[in-house]
Amino acid sequence: xIINAMNEQECRDFLLRGSIGRLxxxxxxxxxxVPVYFAYEPDYIYVLSTLGQKIKWMRINPKVCMQVxxxxxxxxxxxxxxxxTYEELPEPxxxxxxxxxxxxxxxxxxxxxxxxxxxxxxxDEAMIEPLFxxxxxxxxxxxRAEDD
Amino acid sequence: xIINAMNEQECRDFLLRGSIGRLxxxxxxxxxxVPVYFAYEPDYIYVLSTLGQKIKWMRINPKVCMQVxxxxxxxxxxxxxxxxTYEELPEPxxxxxxxxxxxxxxxxxxxxxxxxxxxxxxxDEAMIEPLFxxxxxxxxxxxRAEDD
Numbered sequence: 001x002i003i004n005a006m007n008e009q010e011c012r013d014f015l016l017r018g019s020i021g022r023l024x025x026x027x028x029x030x031x032x033x034v035p036v037y038f039a040y041e042p043d044y045i046y047v048l049s050t051l052g053q054k055i056k057w058m059r060i061n062p063k064v065c066m067q068v069x070x071x072x073x074x075x076x077x078x079x080x081x082x083x084x085t086y087e088e089l090p091e092p093x094x095x096x097x098x099x100x101x102x103x104x105x106x107x108x109x110x111x112x113x114x115x116x117x118x119x120x121x122x123x124d125e126a127m128i129e130p131l132f133x134x135x136x137x138x139x140x141x142x143x144r145a146e147d148d
Numbered sequence: 149x150i151i152n153a154m155n156e157q158e159c160r161d162f163l164l165r166g167s168i169g170r171l172x173x174x175x176x177x178x179x180x181x182v183p184v185y186f187a188y189e190p191d192y193i194y195v196l197s198t199l200g201q202k203i204k205w206m207r208i209n210p211k212v213c214m215q216v217x218x219x220x221x222x223x224x225x226x227x228x229x230x231x232x233t234y235e236e237l238p239e240p241x242x243x244x245x246x247x248x249x250x251x252x253x254x255x256x257x258x259x260x261x262x263x264x265x266x267x268x269x270x271x272d273e274a275m276i277e278p279l280f281x282x283x284x285x286x287x288x289x290x291x292r293a294e295d296d
Contacts, residue, residue: 001263001266020219022170022172022181022215023181024170024172024174024179024180024181024213025179026172026174026177026178026179029174029209029211030174030211030213030231031172031173031174031179031180031181031211031212031213032172032179032213032229033170033171033172033179033181033213033214033215033229034215034227034229035215035217035219035225035227037222061177063177063178063179064179065172065178065179065180065181066181067170067181067182067183069183071168071183074185074256074259074263075263077183079182079183081180081181081182083178108222111222115149115222115223118149118296148266
């Protein structure tokens with residue numbers, strides 16, 4: 001197995017193909033990591049989410065790290081790590097950015113709305129509003145392992 | 149889709165089946181997350197690694213978070229999040245724990261040694277010593293999404 005650094009263009013191409021990442025944030029020295037659906041375009045990563053611990057933490061400390069990988073086997077994998085800054089996209093100031101995020105995450109967003117509608121019809125629960133945010137990427141690095 | 153919390157036993161069973169996790173640590177308010185191979189047994193997660201940024205950071209701030217998931221589809225997945233404390237297992241003080249870790253991570257360890265030996269034979273590079281550490285788990289929570 002050889003492990004090589006991916007160059008920036010390779011990392012970007014990799015992120016363009018990806019859709020699931022693991023997003024880490026931290027507060028008071030305690031890290032927290034959860035899976036998210038994302039869409040990448042230079043120099044932002046757009047994410048669809050619900051309110052929860054990660055959002056509360058990122059509102060206080062916007063420094064984040066996202067990791068995306070494709071692991072074919074122990075000796076064939078790619079892993080890209082992105083550092084960046086959390087930026088929420090609330091209405092109405094970020095209307096254009098929200099529309100853009102919705103377009104990029106169209107598949108996930110539609111699926112989300114359908115899943116919610118179905119569930120509401122059955123349970124009469126209140127609508128959970130999805131929340132959009134983006135990560136302004138500051139560094140992107142990657143490693144690729146291949147068989148010799 | 150219904151999302152339910154997994155109880156502690158379900159989370160533990162899930163970790164026993166898993167082998168790849170995403171480990172997050174942080175330093176000075178900056179999180180960092182990378183994939184790792186692990187083996188779980190109550191109340192520790194054993195990891196095989198090489199020296200790198202995560203080890204340097206965890207030596208300074210031992211608070212970590214590891215996330216493990218199985219994502220079958222957007223509406224069928226399980227995700228477990230573990231908080232805990234980093235504990236390195238250096239020679240000679242931790243000889244017994246290292247032996248134990250090596251046994252638990254036997255498959256990965258053997259594979260690792262073989263991959264290194266092959267590579268050394270070809271490239272005459274210096275041996276990279278694998279490093280064992282464990283995470284003392286302090287909390288384990290999980291979510292499971294299923295179709296209605």
